[in-house]
Amino acid sequence: MKFDAVHDLQDIYRKILTGMSRPGQIENIAAVGQKLRMEITVDKNLTALLMTLLDGEVRFCFAAHADKQAADKINQLTYAVQAQAAQADYIVVTRDTKPQELVEVLEQARIGTLSDPHDSATVIIEVQELDSSRGLILKGPGIKDFTDLRVRTTHEWLPTRNEKVAEFPLGIDLILLDVHGNIACLPRSTRITRQEAI
Numbered sequence: 491m492k493f494d495a496v497h498d499l500q501d502i503y504r505k506i507l508t509g510m511s512r513p514g515q516i517e518n519i520a521a522v523g524q525k526l527r528m529e530i531t532v533d534k535n536l537t538a539l540l541m542t543l544l545d546g547e548v549r550f551c552f553a554a555h556a557d558k559q560a561a562d563k564i565n566q567l568t569y570a571v572q573a574q575a576a577q578a579d580y581i582v583v584t585r586d587t588k589p590q591e592l593v594e595v596l597e598q599a600r601i602g603t604l605s606d607p608h609d610s611a612t613v614i615i616e617v618q619e620l621d622s623s624r625g626l627i628l629k630g631p632g633i634k635d636f637t638d639l640r641v642r643t644t645h646e647w648l649p650t651r652n653e654k655v656a657e658f659p660l661g662i663d664l665i666l667l668d669v670h671g672n673i674a675c676l677p678r679s680t681r682i683t684r685q686e687a688i
Contacts, residue, residue, distance in 0.1 A: 491525055492525065493522070493525035493526055493527070495541075498522040498525065498538070499522070499538070499541055499542045501519075501522060502519050502522055502538060502539060502542040503542050505517035505518075505519060505673065506542065506543070506665065506673070506675065509665070509673060509674060509675030510632075510663070510675045510677050511632050512632045512633070513628050513630065513631075513632050513633055513637070513674075513675060513676055513677055513679075513680040514622075514626075514628040514633065514637040514638070514639040514674055514675075514676070514680070515637075515674065515675075516620055516621070516622060516639075516672050516673070516674050517672070517673050517674075518670070518671050518672050518673070519535055519538060519539060519667075519671050519673060520535055520670060520671025520672075521671075522535075522538045523535035523536075523537070523538045523671055526538060528563075528567075530560060530563050530564075531557060531559060531560045531563075532560045532564075532584065533584075533616065533667075533669075535667060535671040536582070536584070536614070536616060536667060537564070537567075539614065539665070539667060539673070540564050540567075540568065540580075540582065540614075541567055541568055543580060543612070543614075544564065544568035544569075544570035544580060545568055545569060545570060546568070546569035546570065546571075548570050548571070548579040548580060549570065549571045549572070549573035549577055549578045549579050549580075550564065550570045550571070550572065550573065550578050550579065550580040550581070550582065551572060551573055551574060551575050551578040551580075551581055551582070552582045552584065553575065553581060553582065553583045553584070553587050553591060553592065553595040554583075554584075554586070554587040554588065554591040554592075554595070574598075575595050575598040575599060575611075576598045576599075576600065577600075578599075578600075578611055579600075579611060579612065580611065580612050580613075580614060581595055581599055581611055581612075581613045581614070582614050583595060583613060583614065583615040583616060584616050585616045585617075585618070589646045589647075592615070592646075592647050593646060593647065593650050595613070596613065596647060596650040596651060596654060596662070597650060597654075599611040599613055599654065599662045600662075601654055601655075601657075601660040601661050601662060602659070602660050602661070603660070604659075604660070607659035607660055607661075610660070610661065610662055610663070610678075611662050611663075612662065612663045612664070612665065613662055613663070613664050613665070614664075614665045614666075614667060615643075615647065615664060615665070615666050615667070616667050616668075617641050617642060617643040617666050617667070617668050618642040618643055618668060618669060619640075619641075619642040619668045619669065619670070619672075620639065620640070620641060620642070620666055620668045620672045620673075620674050621639075621640050621672075622637070622638055622639065622640070623638060623640045624638050624640060624685050625638060625639060625640030625641060625684075625685055626638070626639045626640070626641060626648075626682050626683070626684060626685060627682070627683045627684075627685050628676070628680050628681070628682055629680070629681045630679050630680040630681050631677075631679045631680075632677075632679075632680075633680070638685070639674055641666060641674075642668075648682060648684060651664065651676075651682070652682060654678075655678040655679075658678060658679060659678070660678075661678030662678060663675070663676070663677045663678055664676040664677075
């Protein structure tokens with residue numbers, strides 16, 4: 491099927507909204523990503539996600555190893571401005587990012603201010619796989635009792651993420667994207683504990 495920018499990106503946006511209101515619930519955006527026919531060095535599902543979230547009024551950055559050509563292409567597609575992590579509204583962490591580099595990027599991410607807590611960063615992290623089995627325990631708004639989320643990744647992002655959201659409403663929001671086009675959202679209001687090594 492042909493890619494329909496309006497319809498397809500609205501579909502992804504609805505799934506992001508659902509994910510943010512129901513933390514840990516897995517949605518899938520692969521049907522849209524598969525429609526993209528453009529030449530770009532980053533994952534097609536990630537490209538579709540960025541085309542949904544970015545526009546000319548926001549700043550973004552790729553963490554660590556993402557090549558400049560990919561960032562330039564995202565800029566052309568969305569008109570979003572490239573920036574350093576400390577100034578970015580959206581920080582993109584690709585799979586080739588080393589664990590320590592991810593931690594450093596999270597440490598730099600903006601958490602907003604008390605007068606404007608939404609002046610903060612959303613961090614998009616590519617992971618190997620997401621599923622609803624044991625791994626992380628999520629609690630908080632939008633979750634009845636608790637929910638499980640397993641994140642297959644070597645990235646040690648959880649302690650730093652929890653530090654960044656310790657003074658709610660300040661904090662960062664995360665969107666996790668796996669190789670199958672599954673996404674799961676972890677807003678700053680969600681409390682996350684580790685159930686087992688991931």
